Amino acid sequence: MRPRILILLAGLAAVLLARNLYVILLQLPDHPRQGPLYRIILFHVPAAWIAFLGFFAALVASILYLAKRNLRYDAFAVSVTEVGLAFAAANLVTGMIWGNSIWGTPWTWDARLTTTLVGCLLYAGYLMLRHAVEDPTERAKNSAVLSIIAFADVPIIFFSIELWRGQHPKLEVWRGEIVAPGYREMLFLNWAPLLLLAAVFVAVRMRQEVQQRELEALRRRVHAL
Amino acid sequence: MLLRYVWLSFLQVAGEYSPEAYARNFRSLFWGLLGAWLALCAYLVWLAARERKLRRELESLRRMVEEREGEGKR
Numbered sequence: 001m002r003p004r005i006l007i008l009l010a011g012l013a014a015v016l017l018a019r020n021l022y023v024i025l026l027q028l029p030d031h032p033r034q035g036p037l038y039r040i041i042l043f044h045v046p047a048a049w050i051a052f053l054g055f056f057a058a059l060v061a062s063i064l065y066l067a068k069r070n071l072r073y074d075a076f077a078v079s080v081t082e083v084g085l086a087f088a089a090a091n092l093v094t095g096m097i098w099g100n101s102i103w104g105t106p107w108t109w110d111a112r113l114t115t116t117l118v119g120c121l122l123y124a125g126y127l128m129l130r131h132a133v134e135d136p137t138e139r140a141k142n143s144a145v146l147s148i149i150a151f152a153d154v155p156i157i158f159f160s161i162e163l164w165r166g167q168h169p170k171l172e173v174w175r176g177e178i179v180a181p182g183y184r185e186m187l188f189l190n191w192a193p194l195l196l197l198a199a200v201f202v203a204v205r206m207r208q209e210v211q212q213r214e215l216e217a218l219r220r221r222v223h224a225l
Numbered sequence: 226m227l228l229r230y231v232w233l234s235f236l237q238v239a240g241e242y243s244p245e246a247y248a249r250n251f252r253s254l255f256w257g258l259l260g261a262w263l264a265l266c267a268y269l270v271w272l273a274a275r276e277r278k279l280r281r282e283l284e285s286l287r288r289m290v291e292e293r294e295g296e297g298k299r
Contacts, residue, residue: 021258034250035246035247035250035251036247036250036251036254037250037251037253037254037257039254040253040254040257040258043257043258043261044257044261047261083268086264086265086268087265089264089268090260090261090262090264090265093257093260093261093263093264094257094258094260094261096260097253097256097257097260098253098257100253101249101250101253197265201268201269201272204272204276205272208272208275208276208279211279211280211283212279214283215279215282215283215286218283218286218287218290219286221290222286222289222290222293225290225293225294225297
């Protein structure tokens, strides 16, 4: 995608996020017990959705790479994994700050928190593995296998609240049971520009992956000359 | 000015909370939002730095290949 289009999309996402921030801070009502801090779910939850979506896209791209051996799928897989991990980090940070105020501690070994941390470590391992292998096809093959294995944690994260009793609250978005009015709509309205921002990050990261491959080819050529 | 407006608007809707509890709660929200945005901005800065480094390395390698190929022809 052309840089100008990417800048335009990033600008659009920024405008929408600024507008959302205004509505979130000044127009939405407070939670009856948690006060203004409840607003943090409007970033915490969309960030988790984007991270899940990124990891799912990485799974699909990794399977496609193993089936077709096309390095474009590998470039896409690493891009969405990295962006997904950045959003997972944002999700963890917002959750810890919320927990510190509501639970009195930023971290508990609750099933949802622990499985999310395990997922982040698995995907961080995926990115570290890529630095450890020099041969591009070997690197793509090994990391595709690891990406498929790492994805096994994602459904566990998603269903951890049902599987184990923990402290993490369950968000009933689909049944419309979010406490205060306006929050459900804003959850999706804030998710859209964050997703747009994530798509821009993925496009930039994919272009870098192509440049990286060109760089490796040039290095080999320099050594051969 | 804008921050003061935001703060006053919050105080107006504070209702049943004590000002101290509300301020503490609001502070947590502030740090939460800041944390989320810092995580994403840190990634953006890292992406930009990587882009610069890649471009620089590509340029220098392309120049090196041209020079070496030129020497080979001579």
